[in-house]
Amino acid sequence: MSLFYIEYRRWNTDYLKGKYLYRCLVNTLGTEKDIRKKQQLFIMKDMVINTNLSCTSIIISSGSSAEGLDLPDSDRDVMYVIKHVDVIRDVRNIKHPVQRTTLLMETDNDHPGFTRLRLVAGGDGETRFITLKHFESSKNGLYLSVNEFVNNLKRPLAYLQLSSHGPCLSDKGQNLDTVHCFHSRYLPFNAMAWASRYRQQWPPNFAIDKIIEYGCLLVPIGPRTMPDCNVQWRVSFSVAEKQLVYSFNYTQLLCYGLLKLTLKHIINKHKRVEGLLCSYFLKTVLFWVSEEEDIDTFQFPKLFYCFTKCIKKLIVWVNQCFCPNYFIPEHNMFQGKICSDNNIILIQVLETLDIDGLIRNVYSHYNEKYLLLDTIKDSSFIMLDFSFYRICDLAPITDMSSCIETLLLTNILINSKSSIFINDVCKYFYADMSQNAAQLLPTPNIPTERYNKHKRYHRHLQDGTYTDAVSGWLLYASFYYVTGQFNVVLILIDYVLSRCSSDMIILGSGNHTEGQINNYRNHVHSTMSLNDKMRIATIRPVVYLKNSSLIPGELQLEVKEQDITLPSNFMSHCLRFLCYHHLNDIFNRENSLRDLYSTVKDMNYTMPCLLSYSRTILGVCYEISGDKDAAYQCYDDALNCDGFICLSAIRRKSMLFSSS
Helix, strand or coil, X not given: CCHHHHHHHHHHHHHHHHHHHHHHHHHHHCCHHHHXXXXXXXXXXXXXXXCCCXXXXXXXXXXXXXXXXXXXXXXXXXXXXXXXEEEECCHHHCCCCCCCEEEEEEECCCCCCEEEEEEEECCCCCCCCCCHHHEEEECCEEEECHHXXXXXXXXXXXXXXXXXXXXXXXXXXXXXXXXXXXXXXXXCHHHHHHHHCCCCCCCCHHHHHXXXXXXXXXECCCCXXXXXXXXXXXXXXXXXXXXXXXXXXXXXXXXXXXXXHHHHHCHHHCCCCCCCCCHHHHXXXXXXXXXXXXXXXXXXXXXXXXXXXXHHHHHHHHHHCCCECCCCCCCECCCCCCCCCCHHHHHHHHHCCCHHHHHHHHXXXXXXHHHHCCCXXXXXXXXXXXXHHHHCCCCCCCCHHHHHHHHHHHHHHHXXXXXXXXXXXXXXXXXXXXXHHHHHCCCCCCCCCHHHHHHHHHHHHHHHCCCCCCHHHHHHHHHHHHCCCHHHHHHHHHHHHHHCCCCCEECCCCCCCHHHHHHHHHHCCCCCCHHHHHHHHEECCEEECCCCCCCCHHHHHHHCCCCEEECHHHHHHHHHHHHHHHCCCHHXXXXXXXXXXXXXXXXXXXCHHHHHHHHHHHHHHHHHHCCHHHHHHHHXXXXXXXXCCCCHHHHHHHHHHHHC
């Protein structure tokens, strides 16, 4: 066998392996069009949410999902940028007269990447997030305390049972990380050199200009090596990094995805190095390699080569125990995490990475015969749909002016977007806001201008039925309930329950069974609009806003202090129970109560985060039926749930106890 033939066979095998890896990544991450649509999806969502004029924060989606890489088990990250506070880097930037609270960044040369926030001016603008009691006094002035700031956030949200996770507050299941922060329109002094340093063709000038124009964020956490420091805030370039990822070409995006998959499926499988690296370190190394390499290097045939360049640079950093922040290279992001005690074993793991190991460990179904197959699936629209279903929920808007503004903006977006998928996303947001608007109208049974009022109700309620198969119809049933048309309610409830199947996709949930996904595939096809697919194959919980005009009178206490979210099948049985109670149909009322109890029992496994609300309302129904012992037990159980706690359960329990 000739040497030429051996070399050719090795080259051909490597080429096929590279091609196979590429196709597997496309299956996992989506086509370039899919990734760009996911990025656009989050841009649209943030734009719609931030029309809420009454909100005290600007909401920014961040993390892998917002970057377009919606990998399985990805966390959802949301940043709340507090309004009415200015952060400057020079006192000469102060404009008089001061109308807002103003903080000065004081960067620390010993801890690059962190800053203190000194109060330099108190403004007229109101903010509940910081008051004088949240500052620590020193000889140089008042400095904003990280601990006081975070504790002030957690205090009114105790019913959510949030836990601290770095600078973030995480829900019980750690599926959603939120971080409250401040925005500075200025980059810190030690990051200014980033804009003008020597680089190849990446990042493009438009991305650099946007980053300089936006500035940075300040998040509440200090250096790892200073656990007792309470006045150090980390400089965050989260918005800038999202712009950089948006400017990636497709090969860069695939390389980023491959790095993340490698971390999850290979590196973190080694118990001795698990948790030493994080995806942020891998993104940073890709930024540096992209800047140092010719952009033509990032092309499909060189995908594995680009990946290898990143790993080699990472090995050098681990060996030196120094990971330079992309914007502030003096900031060592390994500090307090990777050191001479653990870097050698990590280097050994990194040095074992090769294309065969990637294919074998990341894609366990690998077999030699697959090298010759076209593995790209024909159902990328399914993956795109599910990316949206995981994040489609909007923050409720509880004032009518903001709701109308959102409807107007969404309608403009519907008429201006060329992508059919994004157009359908905007239609969903319009339907979602219509459900809000219907609940913000005056109570429908007040006789004043009843005809015009009901006409407005019907318009918003009809538009609200386009979110999914059932939630809009449940709100319609609630409308007929509060207007006393109980027989109409029962007809609508029969329809809703006929659509509530365990095979339906639950919107806002990231946990879908293979059976649900297959059922979805069998009922939809690529030529259908997203909205038609959602009305056929998805359901979502029904949300009653704080002081909703559509909540049954018996449950008004539940929305006095908070919005409540209830499973659609549960609320259906609740409305059915209440209707039979008013119709004096005791037999069907008791049957409905049993169905309601069974639904709550099943929720232990399906939707535990909504259990406290549902147990409270089950208790109300028991109380109405005369079973006070069962009602008391329900209220007690509601207060001991994981996840969200229904605030009214405390008062219900107290009222029931005092009346006994």
